[in-house]
Amino acid sequence: MLGPSGTGKSVFLKTLVGLLKPDRGHIHIAGRDITRLREHDLYEVRKLFGVLFQDGALFGSMTLYDNIAFPLREHTNKTEAEIRRIVLEKMEMVGLLGAENKLPGQISGGMRKRxxxxxxxxxxxxIVLFDEPDSGLDPVRTAYLNQLIVDLNCQTEATFLIVTHDIASARQVPDNIGLLFRRELVMFGPREELLTSDIPVVKQFLNGRMQGPIGMAEEKDATQVEQELAALQYQPPAFEENHLTPRLLPSPGIPRSPRWEAIEQRERALGHLPTVSAAAGGPGRPQNGAERP
Known part of the structure; x- marks a missing residue:
């Protein structure tokens, strides 16, 4: 989920888990409208969610082991032996084995995220919600975190919803992308559709430029927007980055589910499209005037 600052992305996540009530509309999770649930029933639905907050939201006085074990101790009746097995398993998944006894203040920001x-x-x-997981991380750590997210999604098959401002992550990680602007969902759909969209606000955001509907205060005069967009007609083609970046795939050795096998096959096909001749439906004019999908 993309969008300028202040458009309601974090509010959207809080509403999804029932921390905030929407003014209108409905939110259906596992067939239940959480806007109408009583607190007890809402508590049960929240167990379907995991949330990664911007700063990790770790308890500073607890070790990493105790931080990770906290939900199990609070919400289950598992024995300490079972809890230890689960905690170590999750720590291994995120590459933190050996750091069980460290405090949050003793580790890096990237380790706190993990x-x-x-x-x-x-x-x-x-369902796992990520609220700007790349905030505070350098580009290299962000790349490692993105790969970890893809690997974990492949392993768990849970639905991951990521709120981010990082365009490189948005180009590589998701199946689908949505863009919020002025508290409305401007566009939502497959990654390829949004990355090649001609909608002005989408192109402006993805290319990180000043010309377009998004302003410093998110409001621009319509005439000004038209003039800015018209001026872009004279920019060289390299000014735009309206292209498809290859999808980030799971690391070697990660077991592939049928869903991920289909994704990899599709990515391979997309990668070969630029080399296909125009007569075969590749780059160039489609035959018989038909539009290519």
Whole structure:
């Protein structure tokens, strides 16, 4: 989920888990409208979720092990032996084995993110929400985190919903992308459709430029927007980055589910499209005037 600052992305996540009530509309999770549930029933639905907050939201006085074990101790009746097995399993998944006794203040921001992710996964949720997981991380750590997210999604098959401002991540990681602007969902659909969209606000956001509907205060005069977009007609083609970046795939050795095998096959096909001749439906004019899919 993309969008300028202040458009309601974090509010959207809080509404999904029932921390905020929407003014209108409905939210259906596992066939239940959470906007109408009583607190007890809402509590049960929340168990389907795992959440990774921007700063990891770890308890500073607890070790990483105790932070990750916290949901199991609070929401289950598992024995300490079972809890230890699960916690170590999740810590291994995020590459934190050996750091069990460290405090959050003793580790890097990237490690705190991974610890928060392990805690979000500890109850085996069906839906995991990421609130700007790349905030505060350098590009290299962000790349490692993106690969970890893809690998974990392949292993758990849970639904991952990521709120981010990082365009490189948005180009590589998701199946689908949505863009919020002025508290409305401007566009939602497969990654390829949004990355090649001609909608002005989508192109402006993906290319990180000033010309377009998004302003510093998110409001621009319509005439100004038209003039800015018209001026872009004279920019060289390299000014736009309206292209498809290859999808980030799971690391070697990660077991592939049928879903991921289909994704990999599709990515291979997309990668070969630029080499296909125009007569075969590749780049160039489609035959018989038909539009290519």
């Amino acid at each position: 610890a928060g992710l392990a805690r979000a996964l500890v109850l085996d949720p069906q």
